[in-house]
Amino acid sequence: LAKTTQPISMDSYEGQEVNITCSHNNIATNDYITWYQQFPSQGPRFIIQGYKTKVTNEVASLFIPADRKSSTLSLPRVSLSDTAVYYCLVGYSSASKIIFGSGTRLSIRP
Amino acid sequence: DAGVIQSPRHEVTEMGQEVTLRCKPISGHDYLFWYRQTMMRGLELLIYFNNNVPIDDSGMPEDRFSAKMPNASFSTLKIQPSEPRDSAVYFCASSLRGQGYNEQFFGPGTRLTVL
Numbered sequence: 156l157a158k159t160t161q162p163i164s165m166d167s168y169e170g171q172e173v174n175i176t177c178s179h180n181n182i183a184t185n186d187y188i189t190w191y192q193q194f195p196s197q198g199p200r201f202i203i204q205g206y207k208t209k210v211t212n213e214v215a216s217l218f219i220p221a222d223r224k225s226s227t228l229s230l231p232r233v234s235l236s237d238t239a240v241y242y243c244l245v246g247y248s249s250a251s252k253i254i255f256g257s258g259t260r261l262s263i264r265p
Numbered sequence: 266d267a268g269v270i271q272s273p274r275h276e277v278t279e280m281g282q283e284v285t286l287r288c289k290p291i292s293g294h295d296y297l298f299w300y301r302q303t304m305m306r307g308l309e310l311l312i313y314f315n316n317n318v319p320i321d322d323s324g325m326p327e328d329r330f331s332a333k334m335p336n337a338s339f340s341t342l343k344i345q346p347s348e349p350r351d352s353a354v355y356f357c358a359s360s361l362r363g364q365g366y367n368e369q370f371f372g373p374g375t376r377l378t379v380l
Binding site: 191199253 | 323374
C-alpha cells in the first residue's frame with residue numbers, strides 16, 4: 156500500500172538550514188517526488204520536484220538517496236517568512252495514485 | 266495567465282442543500298484535481314481528470330459527491346445533500362501535459378460551511 160509519511164512539526168531559527176524528510180514506500184523508478192509550501196488561507200505552492208539524486212533551485216534543494224524510499228527537502232538559511240506547512244507528494248504511476256503526506260508545520264523563530 | 270480560478274470563495278449553506286463548486290483550470294493544462302482540506306484529515310485528493318476523463322475517483326467520500334468536467338476549461342464538484350461534516354476548504358488544481366500529476370497549480374480554494 157503506497158504511503159507518504161513526514162514529521163508533524165519542526166522548529167528552527169532564522170539563518171539556519173532546515174531539512175524535512177519524507178518517507179515513501181513502493182515508489183517506482185519513474186515516480187516523481189514533489190514538495191509544496193502552504194501558507195494559511197492559501198492553496199499549496201510548488202517548491203521543487205525530482206526523482207533521483209539531487210535537484211536544486213533558487214529556493215530549495217531536494218535530496219533523494221539511491222533506494223528512493225525517502226527524500227529530504229533542504230531549505231538554506233530560513234527566515235521568518237518560511238514559517239508554513241510543507242507537503243511531500245508522490246505520484247505512484249503504477250497505481251495512478253497521487254498521495255500527499257500529512258504535512259510538516261515548520262515554525263521559524265527570530 | 267490568471268491561474269486556477271475557483272468560485273465561490275466562500276459558501277455557507279444548510280444541511281441537506283445542494284452545493285456546487287466551480288473551477289477553471291489554467292489554459293493548456295490537461296490534468297485537473299479536486300482536493301479537500303480539513304484540520305483532522307489534512308489534504309485529501311478526491312478525484313482527478315486527464316483530458317476531461319476521470320482517472321481516479323477513489324477519494325470521493327460517498328455517493329453524495331460527484332464531479333464533472335464537461336470541457337477543458339471547466340469543472341464542477343457537487344455535494345447533494347450536504348452535511349455538516351462536509352465543511353472544509355476545497356481546492357482545485359491543474360497541471361501541464363507531459364508533467365504528469367506532480368507539478369500542480371492550486372486555486373485559492375472554496376471554504377464551505379454546512380450548518
